[in-house]
Amino acid sequence: MRVRELTVDDNVAYRSLSAGAFGGGFEAVESRPFSAGETAIGIGSEQLPGGAPGVVAAGARIRHDRITLGGGVVDCGGISGLAVHPAHRGDGLFRELITATIARCAQEQLPMSMLYPSHPAIYRRAGYQVVASVQRLLVPIVDLQHLPKMPDRRLVPVTGASMPRLHGLYRELTAEDNGMLTREGPLFPAGLPSGGWSALLLEDHDGIAHGYVSWTRTAGENGGAGLEVHEILGRTREDRLALLRSLGSWSTVTESVVLRVRTEDPVLDVLPGSGARPVDGLPLVMMRVIDTAAAFEARRAPAGLAGAVRLVVEDDTVPEGTCRSAGSWLLSAADGRVAASPDEGSAPEDGSIPGDTGVPDAASSPGGEAAEVLGTARWDIHAAGLLLMGGRTLADARRLGLSAIADPAAEQFLDALLAGPRPSVLDAF
Structure with missing residues (x-):
């Protein structure tokens, strides 16, 4: 098998391959290590007929994550950035690479593997199975403005100092779910996420956290929502209502929010009004044993x-x-x-x-x-x-x-x- 581990010297070539396959640019700066918590593997173009040195013909990254499973936690290889160079497509490199990726997950003692397919059929042939979809709802803010205020609850901003509390609450409230990443380092740093991420903790008057809501403010081009709500997690029905109510305060700057929800999310049971509708496109999640x-x-x-x-x-x-x-x-x-x-x-x-x-x-x-x-x-x-x-x-x-x-x-x-x-x-x- 020609698949090998990619090194720091392959980083620029791999990022070029990935950007060409999935879109988006990248800075061709000096070589640097791959991210901590990931294993990068690939096939060098120089090994192939008509290939060229310094080019990655096919490559993928394996994330070392942990996911919730049946009340426990299991290590999981998250597959991302799997791509084949246009010059080498149709030569069987995808099959060689995905087989090597599965073997590497086994070698690194990752009992499960997860990916988000653009073409599920090609991954299904390698034993992956669709198990879920990432669901998003477009929710009119007018539906949230008249929710009642919950007694003995207050909202406080999340800061770098309080992020450990949020992480702990996330793990507590998703422990009985299946498939949720535990969000541990090094893939999930302890501090505040970048890119405009914000959050509020929901506390009682004794300072005990009962839930949180996180979001990113977006431009809302072409009439789209101006607020991407990543998650609403609360201990009780009343806590989830209080967090939904907080989103109503955005009515002066946007008319709707996009709310990401879990399968059978408890938030759906308290979502008021009838204006919510699915956002076009349901990215699939595939898993492999x-x-x-x-x-x-x-x-x-x-x-x-x-x-x-x-x-x-x-x-x-x-x-x-x-x-x-x-x-x-x-x-x-x-x-x-x-x-x-x-x-x-x-x-x-x-x-x-x-x-x-x-x-x-x-x-x-x-x-x-x-x-x-x-x-x-x-x-x-x-x-x-x-x-x-x-x-x-x-x-x-x-x-x-x-x-x-x-x-x-x-x-x-x-x-x-x-x-x-x-x-x-x-x-x-």
Whole structure:
């Protein structure tokens, strides 16, 4: 494989490639390191027929992020800036690079991988599955102006000194979500974000934070909204109403705001009026399982759920050994924990789930005691990506045309284990 890690000497060439592929300019200043918390890989043009030295023929960056998953947290490789030089397109470099990217995620122990596709089909062929969309609403400010004032609440500006409080509140209020980045360093600096970002904390009179709203003031060209609201997070319904009410004060300078929301966002339940409408375009979020066992063990089991199933995951989208997505495991849950141990039994070669699969009567639970094995399930890699991110049943996966079959008891167990909110992602890269 010709893919290698990009170095400081490749930085200018890679930024030129990325700017040419995705638009926007860049300053061709002296070479500098890639961002901390990222791994850059690529293929040098000089290795290829007709290539030239000093040119990156294909490249990508892997972010070392962490995302919420089933009440726990899992490391995730965020893929960005994957591009192929126009001179080398059509020569199979994309496939070579995306396979190497998946292998690098496995090497760096990132059990999940995330990306925002411009063309989902080409990433789906590499095992990525659409799990969510980034949702934005255009909200008339007139709908927010007459919300009642909430007692025992006040708004205070967010400063560099209070950013740790905001970060802590963000992690607390999104801990039970699926797919949300934990926003830790070095990819997320501790200080105030740049680019005109502003925020208000919502406090009670004892100074305890109950929520916040963040935004960026924009020009609002061509009649568009002049305020991009990144997120509204509050502990209670009343807190979210108070934060929405604060946006009504912008009526003197703009008529509407663009509000970014999570899937099934609690803010939608308190949004007044009927004037909100979706903003054109719903950027998709795709996820891929890199290490099935590690992804399961990052989750928490629901209280009271106990038992075990045999799970077979099939992945024919990348060469065998690229990552640790495919295999057979004894998956067990007990005392709020999940364990996935390699299954020494053999899976039926025809892909069926027969009544007697040879599954042992018991498997070792997370606490070490025996757990009853309820049955067998078999997924393809796309069903694994969809289901492991939570909020979907095996029946949902089948309705999408994915392969997710199971014995009835195993299906019931897995649906209970993977229940929760559908994935949401509020960060873009």
